[in-house]
Amino acid sequence: MTYDFDLFVIGAGSGGVRAARFAAGFGARVAVAESRYLGGTCVNVGCVPKKLLVYGAHFSEDFEQAEGFGWSLGQANFDWATLIANKDREIQRLNGIYHDLLVNSGVTLMESHARLLDAHSVEVDGKRITAKHILLATGGWPHIPELPGREHAISSNEAFFLKTLPKRVLVIGGGYIAVEFASIFNGLGAQTSLLYRGELFLRGFDGAVREHLQDELSKRGVVLQFNTDLERIDKQADGSLQVTTKDGRVLHTDCVFYATGRRPMLDNLGLENTGVKLDKRGFIQVDEQYQSSEPSILAIGDVIGRVQLTPVALAEGMAVARRLFKPEAYRPVNYEHIPTAVFSLPTIGTVGLSEEQAKADGHRVSVYESRFRPMKLTLTDSQERTLIKLVVDADNDRVLGCHIVGPEAGEIIQGLAIALQAGATKQMFDDTMGVHPTTAEEFVTLRTPVAS
Numbered sequence: 001m002t003y004d005f006d007l008f009v010i011g012a013g014s015g016g017v018r019a020a021r022f023a024a025g026f027g028a029r030v031a032v033a034e035s036r037y038l039g040g041t042c043v044n045v046g047c048v049p050k051k052l053l054v055y056g057a058h059f060s061e062d063f064e065q066a067e068g069f070g071w072s073l074g075q076a077n078f079d080w081a082t083l084i085a086n087k088d089r090e091i092q093r094l095n096g097i098y099h100d101l102l103v104n105s106g107v108t109l110m111e112s113h114a115r116l117l118d119a120h121s122v123e124v125d126g127k128r129i130t131a132k133h134i135l136l137a138t139g140g141w142p143h144i145p146e147l148p149g150r151e152h153a154i155s156s157n158e159a160f161f162l163k164t165l166p167k168r169v170l171v172i173g174g175g176y177i178a179v180e181f182a183s184i185f186n187g188l189g190a191q192t193s194l195l196y197r198g199e200l201f202l203r204g205f206d207g208a209v210r211e212h213l214q215d216e217l218s219k220r221g222v223v224l225q226f227n228t229d230l231e232r233i234d235k236q237a238d239g240s241l242q243v244t245t246k247d248g249r250v251l252h253t254d255c256v257f258y259a260t261g262r263r264p265m266l267d268n269l270g271l272e273n274t275g276v277k278l279d280k281r282g283f284i285q286v287d288e289q290y291q292s293s294e295p296s297i298l299a300i301g302d303v304i305g306r307v308q309l310t311p312v313a314l315a316e317g318m319a320v321a322r323r324l325f326k327p328e329a330y331r332p333v334n335y336e337h338i339p340t341a342v343f344s345l346p347t348i349g350t351v352g353l354s355e356e357q358a359k360a361d362g363h364r365v366s367v368y369e370s371r372f373r374p375m376k377l378t379l380t381d382s383q384e385r386t387l388i389k390l391v392v393d394a395d396n397d398r399v400l401g402c403h404i405v406g407p408e409a410g411e412i413i414q415g416l417a418i419a420l421q422a423g424a425t426k427q428m429f430d431d432t433m434g435v436h437p438t439t440a441e442e443f444v445t446l447r448t449p450v451a452s
């Protein structure tokens with residue numbers, strides 16, 4: 001049987017673009033359908049615009065701290081509309097780059113919705129197109145739970161396009177997107193509260209990191225409320241929102257921002273026309289090679305719900321392209337030691353195991369920790385402190401986890417991820433010369449364990 005294409009990719013986000021470009025580079029005939037925006041979540045409503053907003057939010061501290069270094073700036077003013085317009089311009093530029101990347105690699109780009117018709121065909125703009133392999137890279141979508149007044153709440157999708165900065169924001173959720181947006185809104189001048197139904201946010205992160213961020217956000221004026229959830233949201237005559245919590249309290253705000261998880265994007269995808277199965281969480285079920293229960297259909301990225309990060313979607317896209325069209329270069333994706341940053345203010349960087357996870361996995365651990373005031377802040381009134389933590393296997397000296405909460409944590413953690421990937425021991429850290437004076441040098445000067 002001859003097909004129109006060797007590979008049809010649904011979704012031109014992080015994973016889909018990577019798979020399509022490389023498959024075309026390996027000589028395959030490739031088409032991509034994208035219904036919304038080139039570059040997907042990360043470029044349009046995820047990593048990129050979020051980081052730009054975090055940079056924007058950081059200036060309020062920078063201005064305050066500048067005085068300690070002799071600068072006087074007068075009254076600083078912030079204009080949300082300018083930030084959003086400049087952000088939009090940059091995203092448009094990136095959309096263009098993604099367009100050119102695809103087209104210049106020989107990929108046929110269809111800027112439309114795609115729907116599966118059967119195991120080898122999709123429908124785009126009313127036309128049936130056949131392909132030997134179909135790759136689902138449709139990503140995820142914010143999930144706002146059912147509750148009265150849900151329509152008054154926004155998610156990250158809308159936050160990037162608000163016309164004005166709300167005076168008061170209530171962030172609901174305990175994941176990384178919740179703490180990042182709480183930091184953004186707070187840094188830009190909104191009165192910000194974060195409300196989470198669990199004991200403490202950032203479940204799965206190291207306990208010391210979670211507590212440190214809790215202290216730092218509180219110091220910056222973010223009001224944190226744990227062990228509580230929303231019952232309902234009511235719009236008031238003046239446009240503000242009245243929020244009732246499950247424990248019966250009434251709060252007033254101008255914006256309720258939900259960051260309570262993301263569901264796989266399967267809307268009108270036509271899965272029912274194929275044998276593709278979902279796992280028990282509702283994500284597309286795939287095997288180790290990203291093959292679904294329909295052999296010609298594969299899936300990668302957020303829609304399989306494994307690790308929902310851009311570099312992981314990219315790696316999965318690359319693995320699929322190689323496996324199908326350049327098998328001699330195939331390397332399985334390595335899910336160990338995935339470094340991550342949470343771009344809260346201050347930022348978290350983490351790689352490897354938390355102390356709690358290391359213990360749960362049966363390791364006997366030595367823990368090294370340092371908490372200090374970063375040098376840059378010594379001439380300022382800022383009371384921010386930085387946390388550095390190493391989790392070490394006490395039996396074989398292997399470093400199991402590195403954690404930092406402080407400036408440039410995301411930049412610092414990348415290099416440490418290479419060390420962990422290479423199997424570095426604590427002795428190797430100790431034998432490494434520091435870069436002085438930096439925050440990062442603390443990772444090679446921690447001598448005394450705080451707990452065993």
Ligand code: FAD
Nearest residue numbers: 011013014015035036040041046114139301302308309310
């Ligand atoms: P996506 O990038 O979501 O792309 C899927 C694409 O498929 C979309 O463009 C969509 O329009 C399209 N599509 C869906 N259905 C169809 C259809 N039927 N037909 C045609 N097209 C379709 N990750 C990080 O690593 N670092 C971060 O700092 C970070 N920050 C984030 C901040 C926020 C607010 C959010 C929401 C996410 C963030 N992420 C971050 C996660 C990251 O964005 C995702 O992991 C990544 O984008 C997943 O890539 P993907 O290819 O699986 O899907």
